[in-house]
Amino acid sequence: xxxxxxxxxxxxxxxxAGANEALQxxxxxxxxxxxxxxxxxxxxxxxxxxxxxxxxxxIIWNGHVDVVPGNEEQFIPRLxxxxxxxxxxxxxxxxxxxxxxxxxxxxxDPTSLSHCILLHIVxxxxxxxxxxxxxxxxxxxxxxxxxxxxxxxxxxxxxxxxMVDLDINFHGKAAHGSRPWQGVNAIEMAYDFHEKMQQLxxxxxxxxxxxxxxxxxxxxxxxxRYNVVPDCCEVSYDIRFVxxxxxxxxxxxxxxxxxxxxxxxxxxxxGISPAVTTERSSEYVQTLAKITADVRETEPTIFGQHGAxxxxxxxxxxxxxxxxxxxxxxxxxxxxxxxxxxxxxxVEILVRQATT
Numbered sequence: 001x002x003x004x005x006x007x008x009x010x011x012x013x014x015x016x017a018g019a020n021e022a023l024q025x026x027x028x029x030x031x032x033x034x035x036x037x038x039x040x041x042x043x044x045x046x047x048x049x050x051x052x053x054x055x056x057x058x059i060i061w062n063g064h065v066d067v068v069p070g071n072e073e074q075f076i077p078r079l080x081x082x083x084x085x086x087x088x089x090x091x092x093x094x095x096x097x098x099x100x101x102x103x104x105x106x107x108x109d110p111t112s113l114s115h116c117i118l119l120h121i122v123x124x125x126x127x128x129x130x131x132x133x134x135x136x137x138x139x140x141x142x143x144x145x146x147x148x149x150x151x152x153x154x155x156x157x158x159x160x161x162x163m164v165d166l167d168i169n170f171h172g173k174a175a176h177g178s179r180p181w182q183g184v185n186a187i188e189m190a191y192d193f194h195e196k197m198q199q200l201x202x203x204x205x206x207x208x209x210x211x212x213x214x215x216x217x218x219x220x221x222x223x224x225r226y227n228v229v230p231d232c233c234e235v236s237y238d239i240r241f242v243x244x245x246x247x248x249x250x251x252x253x254x255x256x257x258x259x260x261x262x263x264x265x266x267x268x269x270x271g272i273s274p275a276v277t278t279e280r281s282s283e284y285v286q287t288l289a290k291i292t293a294d295v296r297e298t299e300p301t302i303f304g305q306h307g308a309x310x311x312x313x314x315x316x317x318x319x320x321x322x323x324x325x326x327x328x329x330x331x332x333x334x335x336x337x338x339x340x341x342x343x344x345x346x347v348e349i350l351v352r353q354a355t356t
Contacts, residue, residue, distance in 0.1 A: 001097055001100075001343070001344070001347060002084070004029065004097045004100065004101065005077075005084065005089070005093060005094055005097040005338075005343065006077040006079075006084070007025065008022060008025065008026075008065065008093040008096065008097055009084075009086035009088055009089055009093055010075055010076070010077060011025060011075070012070075012072075012075045013065050013067050013088065013123075014066070014068060014069040016044060016045065016123070016124075018066075019046075019065055019066035019067075019123035020044075020045070020046045020123060022065035022093075023039070023046040023048060023065055023121060023122075023123050024046070026048060026065065026096070026100065026121050027039050027048055029100060030048075030050060030103075033104050033107070034107075035052075035103065035104065035107050036050065036051075037049060037050035037051075037119070038050075040135075042131050042132065042135040043131045045122075045123050045124050045131045046123055046132075047121065047123060047132040047133075047136060048119075048120070049118060049119065049120055049141060050103060050118070050119040051116065051117070051118050051119075052103070052106060052113065052116070052117050053106075053110055053113035053114075053115055053116045053117050053354070054113075054116050055113070055114060055115050057114075057116070057144045057145070058115060058116040058118060058142075058143030058144050058145075059115045059116070059118070059143055059144065059145045059146070059353065059354065060117075060118045060120055060142070060143040060145070060146040060147070060314065060319075061099040061103070061117065061118070061119050061120065061146075061147050061149065061350065062121075062122065062133060062146055062147065062148045062149070062310055062311075062314070063092055063095045063096035063120070063121055063122070063148070063149045064092060064122045064123065064124070064126070064129070064132075064133075064310065065088075065093060065096055065121060065122075065123060066122075066123050066125060066126050066127070067087050067088035067091065067126060068087075068091075068332050070087035070088075071334075074086060074334070074336070075087055077089070079340070082339050082340050082341050083337040083338070083339060083340070084337055084338050084340050085336065085337040086336065086337070087336060088336070089328060089331075089336050089337050089338040090151040090326065090327075090328025090329070090330075090331040090336055090337065090338040091150065091151055091328075091336070092125075092150050092151060092325060094149075094151070094325070094326045094328065094338040094342075094346075095148075095149025095151070095325040095343075095346070096121060096149065097343065098149065098325075098326065098343050098344075098346040098347045099119055099149055099350060100119070100121075101347050102346075102347045102350035102351050103119045105347070105351050106351060106354045112355045113355060114354065114355055114356055115354060116143075117354050118141070118143060120133065120136055120141070122136070122310065125309065125310050129313060130313075133310035133314075134310075134313045137313045137314055137316065137317060142314055142317045142319055143314070143319055144284070144319060144320065145282075145284040145319060145320045145321070145322075146311060146314040146315075146319050146320070146321040146322070147288075147321075147322055147323075147324050147325075147350075148309045148310050148321065148322070148323050148324075148325075149323075149324065149325035149326075149346070150309050150323040150324075150325050151325050151326055151327065151331055151338070152323050152324055152325050152327075153326075153327040153342070154292060154296060154300060154324070154325070154326065154327055154342055154345060154346065154349070155300050155301040155302070155303060156285060156288065156289060156292070156300055156301070156302045156303070156322055156324050157303055157304060157305045157322055157323040158276075158279070158282070158285055158302055158303075158304065158322045159209055159275065159276050159277055159304035159305070160243075160275060160276040160304060160305040160306070160307065160308055160309065160311060160312065160323070161210065161213070161214070161240035161242060161243070161275055161304075161305070161306055161307075162240065162241045162242075162243065162245065162247060162272070162273055162274050162275035162308075162312075163238065163271070163272065163273040163308055164237075164238075164241065164247050164250055164251065164269070164272050165236070165237070165238050165239075165269075165270040165271045165272075166236070166237055166239070166251070166254070166267055166268060166269050166270055167234055167235070167236045167268045167270060168190070168193070168234070168235050168237070168254070168258055168265065168268075169232065169233075169234050169265065169266050169267075169268070170186045170187075170189045170190045170193070170232065170233040170234070170235070170258070170261070170262065170265050171186060171231065171232055171262050171264040171265055172184035172185055172186035172188075172189055172229070172231045172232065172233070172262070173229070173231055174228060174229055174230070174231035175228075175229040176227065176228070176229070177225075177226060177227035177228055177229060178227065180229050183229035183231070184229070184231070184262075185230060186222055186230045186232050186233035187220075187230050187233045189233065189261050189262065189265075190220070190222070190233045190235050192261060193235075193258060193261060194217060194235075196257055197215065197254070197257060198215070200253045200254070200257065201253060202241070202245060202249065202250045202253050203215070205241070205242040205244070205245050206242060207242055207244060207304075209243075209303060209304030210242045210304055210306075212242070213239060213240055213241045213245070213250075214239070214240040214306060215237060215238075215239050216237065216238040216239070216240075217235060217236075217237060218236045218237060218238050219234075219236035220233065220234070220235045220236075221233070221234045221235075222234065236270075240306060241275065242275070243275035243276065243277040244275070247272045247274075251267065251269065254267060255267050273308055273312050274312055274315060274316055275312075275315075276305075276311045276312055276321055276322075277315065278315070278320045278321055278322055279320075280302055282320050284320055285320070285322065287353070287356060288322075288324070288349070288353055289302065291352045291353055291356065292349055294352075295348050295349050295352070296345060305323055309323050311323055325346060326338050326339065326342040326343040326345075326346045327339045327342035328342075
């Protein structure tokens with residue numbers, strides 16, 4: 001498996017062409033090991049599905065081979081003791097390689113399987129996931145329980161915040177910069193909105209994993225001259241809401257606040273993604289936690305992610321979905337690495353899950 005992972009890291013998959021090349025490599029590897037699978041394409045982006053086993057339940061192992069941009073040297077794998085360095089080593093080519101190796105092992109004796117196991121490998125998670133994981137779900141290729149092999153230090157992330165991305169256009173009144181009292185400064189209005197927004201009811205939500213939603217003021221565009229009071233200001237927010245909250249209610253609260261400052265202020269929704277709300281009591285979670293404890297000889301932590309992964313697409317269908325994968329550090333950073341021992345443990349956990 002280590003050579004497989006090194007080969008994957010060596011493929012510069014920070015572009016669509018590179019991600020598709022990595023996907024084709026995965027396909028060739030599966031073919032070499034006599035594993036039947038399909039390669040699908042949507043909007044020029046490749047993905048694959050392999051299927052094995054049967055039964056009343058379906059478990060999906062999902063992984064992505066696309067990575068964030070990196071320097072040429074980051075695509076030269078470097079093994080130092082238990083650490084394997086390289087772009088995508090942790091996020092998440094180690095997870096993909098482990099899933100492929102686990103799938104190879106269970107394919108040697110499919111009669112031992114307790115579930116139908118699907119392997120999904122995709123190419124656009126880092127840019128949203130809509131055209132591959134999202135597409136697979138749209139085509140009905142989903143299951144009862146999904147593991148996205150993101151790097152979680154072999155802890156179980158069973159929930160993740162939902163997401164509302166939006167733009168707000170604030171309207172003021174232009175005036176000469178020397179007489180600002182004759183105008184209405186749209187930037188100042190946006191600042192007033194931002195301050196009052198922190199006290200809206202939706203900001204007080206919490207659960208066992210999250211103290212509150214998060215609010216990121218991501219972009220601001222306004223003004224073009226020193227001597228003019230700006231009459232318009234556009235700001236963009238990335239709001240991550242707590243599982244159980246209604247995103248439509250959040251939008252309503254924001255709209256009411258914005259229009260209370262000026263009737264012409266308006267919101268434009270860029271996108272809404274649901275929260276992942278898998279329960280701790282899920283039979284799949286409990287079984288996986290027990291297997292993980294046996295393999296690692298320590299009880300795994302069950303927690304909630306602040307960010308989003310491809311779990312959200314599967315969760316929309318009612319599937320239990322979690323992020324669970326090997327241990328590493330500095331993903332998206334210059335010294336990204338994965339602990340090889342944790343990737344090997346991940347293989348063992350997946351094999352046991354498939355046969356339990």
